[in-house]
Amino acid sequence: MSNDQRISLTAPIGRRRFLTAVGAVSAALAAPALVRAQAREVKVGYILPVTGPLAFEAQLALNGLQLAVDEINGAGGIKSLGGAKITLLPGDTQNKVELGNSEAARLIDQNVTALIGPFSSLVAFSVRQVTEKNKTPFLLLATVADNVLEGGLRYCFRMQPNARAMATLTVGNMIEMAKNAGTPIKRVAIMHEDGNFGTTMGNHVEAFAGKMGYELVQRVPYNLRSPDFTPELSKVKASRPDLLVISGYYGDSKIIAETAAKLRIGVNALVGLANAAYSNPKFITENRELTDQLFDGNYWHNPQSARARAVFEAYQKRFNSTMSNHGVQGYQVMFVLKDALERAASTDREKVRDAIAKTNLTDHILTQDAIHFDEAGESVNATPALLQVQGGKPVVVGPARFLEAKPVFPVAKWKG
Amino acid sequence: MTWLFLQAVVSGLLLGGVYGLVASGLSLIFGVLRIINFAHGAVMMLGMYASYWLFVLLGVDPYLSILVTGPLFFGIGVLIQRIVIEPNRDAAEHNQLLLTLGVALFFENLALVLWQGDFRTVRVWYSGASFLVADVLVEVPRLVAAGGAVLIALGLWGFLRTTDVGKAIRALSEEPEGARLVGVNVARIRGVAFGIGSACVAVAGALVTPFFYVAPDVGESFNIMAFVVVVLGGMGNFLGALMGGFIVGLAESLGAAFLPGSLKQLVVFGLFVVVLLLRPEGLFGTRRGR
Numbered sequence: 001m002s003n004d005q006r007i008s009l010t011a012p013i014g015r016r017r018f019l020t021a022v023g024a025v026s027a028a029l030a031a032p033a034l035v036r037a038q039a040r041e042v043k044v045g046y047i048l049p050v051t052g053p054l055a056f057e058a059q060l061a062l063n064g065l066q067l068a069v070d071e072i073n074g075a076g077g078i079k080s081l082g083g084a085k086i087t088l089l090p091g092d093t094q095n096k097v098e099l100g101n102s103e104a105a106r107l108i109d110q111n112v113t114a115l116i117g118p119f120s121s122l123v124a125f126s127v128r129q130v131t132e133k134n135k136t137p138f139l140l141l142a143t144v145a146d147n148v149l150e151g152g153l154r155y156c157f158r159m160q161p162n163a164r165a166m167a168t169l170t171v172g173n174m175i176e177m178a179k180n181a182g183t184p185i186k187r188v189a190i191m192h193e194d195g196n197f198g199t200t201m202g203n204h205v206e207a208f209a210g211k212m213g214y215e216l217v218q219r220v221p222y223n224l225r226s227p228d229f230t231p232e233l234s235k236v237k238a239s240r241p242d243l244l245v246i247s248g249y250y251g252d253s254k255i256i257a258e259t260a261a262k263l264r265i266g267v268n269a270l271v272g273l274a275n276a277a278y279s280n281p282k283f284i285t286e287n288r289e290l291t292d293q294l295f296d297g298n299y300w301h302n303p304q305s306a307r308a309r310a311v312f313e314a315y316q317k318r319f320n321s322t323m324s325n326h327g328v329q330g331y332q333v334m335f336v337l338k339d340a341l342e343r344a345a346s347t348d349r350e351k352v353r354d355a356i357a358k359t360n361l362t363d364h365i366l367t368q369d370a371i372h373f374d375e376a377g378e379s380v381n382a383t384p385a386l387l388q389v390q391g392g393k394p395v396v397v398g399p400a401r402f403l404e405a406k407p408v409f410p411v412a413k414w415k416g
Numbered sequence: 417m418t419w420l421f422l423q424a425v426v427s428g429l430l431l432g433g434v435y436g437l438v439a440s441g442l443s444l445i446f447g448v449l450r451i452i453n454f455a456h457g458a459v460m461m462l463g464m465y466a467s468y469w470l471f472v473l474l475g476v477d478p479y480l481s482i483l484v485t486g487p488l489f490f491g492i493g494v495l496i497q498r499i500v501i502e503p504n505r506d507a508a509e510h511n512q513l514l515l516t517l518g519v520a521l522f523f524e525n526l527a528l529v530l531w532q533g534d535f536r537t538v539r540v541w542y543s544g545a546s547f548l549v550a551d552v553l554v555e556v557p558r559l560v561a562a563g564g565a566v567l568i569a570l571g572l573w574g575f576l577r578t579t580d581v582g583k584a585i586r587a588l589s590e591e592p593e594g595a596r597l598v599g600v601n602v603a604r605i606r607g608v609a610f611g612i613g614s615a616c617v618a619v620a621g622a623l624v625t626p627f628f629y630v631a632p633d634v635g636e637s638f639n640i641m642a643f644v645v646v647v648l649g650g651m652g653n654f655l656g657a658l659m660g661g662f663i664v665g666l667a668e669s670l671g672a673a674f675l676p677g678s679l680k681q682l683v684v685f686g687l688f689v690v691v692l693l694l695r696p697e698g699l700f701g702t703r704r705g706r
Contacts, residue, residue: 053533194678221678225637227434227628230427230553231672231680238420250535251629258627262546263553286537290544 040084042347044069044337045107047091047100047117047127048141054095054119057326061141063319064330065116067311070318072338080345086338093118097126104130113347114139114337114356116330121145121196128156137340137353139333142326144274146200149376155353157373159333160299161382163197166274167204167247168212170297173386173398174243174271175212180400181409183268187217189241191232191256192273193248194221201247201273217241224249229256233263242268244414246275253277257290261413268410271386272296279387279394281322291389293411295397299325300385301365303396303404308365332364336371367402422552424673425666430555432665433562434620436658438638439645440569441616447589447652448609449501451509454516456617457639458523459496463489463618464630465527471538471625478538478625479560485618493614494607501610502603520635527632535629543626561623568619569658572612576654585609589652641668644688650698659700663687 046065048058069086077083089112091103100123104115108130114137118124124143131138132155140148140158144166149156161169171188178185190205192198202219209216218239220232233256236244244267246256253275260270271294272278278296301308301323311331315323323331336359341347344355361371367385374380386398388407397407438460445453466485470476476484500519504512545556576582584605587595596602620638628634645664649656664684671680691699 056533219677222672223678223681225640226668226672227624227637228427228431228558228669229672230555231424231669234420234423234427235673238417251631251634254535254537254629255627258544259553259555262544262555282534286539 040081040347041087042078042081042084042341043087043089043110043112044334045089045091045104045110045112045115046141047093047103047107047115047123049095049119049123050090050092052094052096057142057324058119060324061119061326061330063315064323064327064332065334067315067318067327068331068334068338071314072334078338078341080342081347084347086334091115091117093120093123095120095123097123100124100127101130105134108134108136112136113341113349113352116141116333116337119143121148124148128153131155135353136349137337137356139337139356141333142329144197144200149378153377155349157336157356157377157379159336159371159379159382160329161384162378163200163274164204165382166297166384167201168208170271170273170384170386171205171208171214171245172212173297173384174269174295175214176400177386177398177407178243178268178409181407183242183410185242185268186214187239187241188214188243188245189218189220189236189239189267190216190245190247190273191220191222191229191236192246193224193252195224197274198247205245205273214243222248222252224252226252229259230263233259233265237263237265240266244270245273246270246278247273249276250280250283254283254287257287257294261290265414267414269293269295270411270414272298274298274384279325279389281324281393284389284392284394288392292392293408293413294389295407296387296389296394297384298387299329300367300387300394300396301325301328302367302402304402305365307363311365328365332366332371335364336361367396367399419551420673421670422550424669426552426554428666428669429662430558430562430665431669432662433565434624434661435638435641435645435665436661437565437569437620437623438617439642439649439657439661440572440654441613441620442642443646443649443652443654443657444572444585444589444616445610445613446646447654448585449497449606451501451512451516452643453610453613454513454639455496455519455523456613456642457635458520459489459493459614459635460617460621460638461527461630461632461635462492462523463621464625464628464634465531466618467622467625468536468538468630471540477540478622479564482619482622485622486615489618490611490615493611496614497607497610502606505606524632524635531632533632535631537629538625540626555627557626561620561627564623565620565661566658568616569654572616573654581605581608585612641684644684647688648691648699650700653698653700656698656700660698663699 050058069088073085077085089107091107093100100118104127116139119142121143138156144163146163175185192202206216218236222232254277275296277283278294279298284291312323339361340355344351359372368383369381385396387394388397396402396404442456463485467478467481470481542556576586584600588605645660649660667683668680671683
């Protein structure tokens with residue numbers, strides 16, 4: 001105020017300046033009317049670790065979300081809501097529990113219809129209480145821990161396979177594939193990192209042994225940061241398994257595969273279990289010879305789907321890189337929400353929650369049957385794909401109905 | 417069983433050499449400055465990045481890169497000591513310790529900002545080279561790393577024995593008061609010791625890059641073990657650190673081969689606690705061990 005007065009006192013206002021001022025004022029006055037006239041919007045919040053140690057992966061998932069939102073809005077928004085556009089509101093967890101909570105609360109305050117996130121199971125454990133209390137639909141993204149959905153939650157849903165599905169279906173797919181190839185798998189060994197992720201996978205593979213009729217001959221938890229895995233792998237070799245399962249992160253998995261090759265580990269195949277390296281394009285490009293014919297059980301897209309191919313092309317064009325499995329998850333989860341919004345014909349959280357619970361989505365790009373959720377909010381048909389690196393890229397070799405190429409099994413090079 | 421034992425022994429010795437060199441540097445710094453340098457692993461990480469970039473940008477072989485990274489990190493070590501440690505020389509010990517921890521965190525996060533968190537690998541023609549002796553696997557780059565580490569550590573030991581600077585370092589390590597009285601430039605020697613320690617660990621980093629990966633937190637893989645080694649060998653005992661490296665490498669490797677689950681860590685750290693309790697001067701420690 002005092003500033004304005006001083007200006008008008010020291011210099012007479014010019015015509016041009018006067019017009020600009022008048023224009024700005026009238027635009028400001030007109031703005032609320034314009035907003036009201038616009039089609040309604042649907043606010044969707046994401047809470048992802050877009051900074052911090054998981055920033056890279058989180059960005060890939062966010063790219064997928066963004067791609068889906070653009071596609072939905074470009075095609076006329078949510079039709080049952082008169083073409084309402086989806087607006088993505090950002091939340092950054094930095095992979096920290098307390099930030100997950102506060103960001104979720106903030107976004108709920110901003111009236112989001114649903115929340116998507118948060119990668120880390122630990123963060124999910126905490127955020128789910130916020131979303132339950134505020135009766136806000138919460139679609140989990142890249143969260144694997146089995147018990148995240150325990151406790152009779154009403155608003156929490158998980159589209160992707162949980163740890164149990166990941167472990168049992170991956171080993172199951174391997175066993176089925178081996179049987180079809182005429183070289184059944186009877187003896188299984190697993191090496192897993194000794195944190196929460198690897199141990200959970202190890203527990204499932206161990207518990208699954210009786211049911212699937214294989215013997216778990218060796219289970220080796222290992223320290224992620226160990227600079228050498230030769231003794232561990234020697235122990236595995238001495239137990240003469242047919243199959244070696246490896247559940248780990250990037251650096252450790254790399255050294256394990258390298259050492260296994262040099263040791264002539266003697267198995268019919270090496271399979272990663274939600275492995276951070278074995279179907280990772282970067283790892284494959286940098287280690288062509290080593291990665292050839294490696295298996296991995298992981299989230300993936302359906303290679304038979306024409307829509308998946310179109311999505312990949314659109315992603316490549318927009319982000320100038322190949323869509324990752326996290327991108328696929330982000331893209332698909334947004335379309336699960338879109339489908340629910342269309343059916344709910346409302347942005348009311350309760351109605352959207354009910355619509356998500358009744359999801360039966362067949363038009364998707366995942367390697368599974370229709371997406372629908374059980375009472376607990378788990379996706380009933382969620383299935384990891386069984387991948388094998390062939391010709392420098394991971395191809396789907398299981399389940400059989402999504403086959404992209406014939407599996408090479410047994411893999412001669414591990415036999416030594 | 418015999419095969420598994422032999423394989424574990426060979427793997428343990430190869431790993432132990434590298435632990436030994438990393439720990440030698442740490443031990444030297446402790447001996448002279450009387451501080452536990454938590455930034456040691458972070459300096460190793462920076463050394464690995466230096467070798468990585470020399471390889472990627474200029475095509476310098478990681479082993480040859482030692483000629484650059486050694487002197488470079490000697491200088492960086494001297495600077496760290498000058499700028500960060502020396503001004504706090506009279507502060508309480510825990511403050512100095514926290515200071516080195518701060519330096520470590522700073523370097524790790526700097527690396528995260530500069531080069532992101534993703535893993536990088538140096539692939540040289542000998543990266544995958546290995547041979548079998550009676551079915552026991554020997555990886556060539558690990559053999560070179562272990563051998564190189566021992567040679568460098570022994571060379572340094574000779575340096576400490578024979579040169580004036582080396583003698584001054586030893587004097588300062590064994591009898592600080594006496595060293596000062598006979599006219600040793602204490603501040604300068606402290607810097608030199610920190611420089612040599614940093615150069616040691618950067619060189620160790622260069623030696624492991626052909627078979628390992630480079631990432632901002634990679635130093636932690638070696639750093640914790642180096643602490644154990646230093647305690648085993650006797651704090652400030654240079655040759656003890658080298659021997660301790662082999663012991664820890666062997667314990668880790670044999671533990672992994674013959675004990676269930678993650679027990680191998682327990683063996684190593686158990687050893688650490690037991691030695692601290694029963695023989696705080698270290699297995700090879702002398703009366704100076706403190």
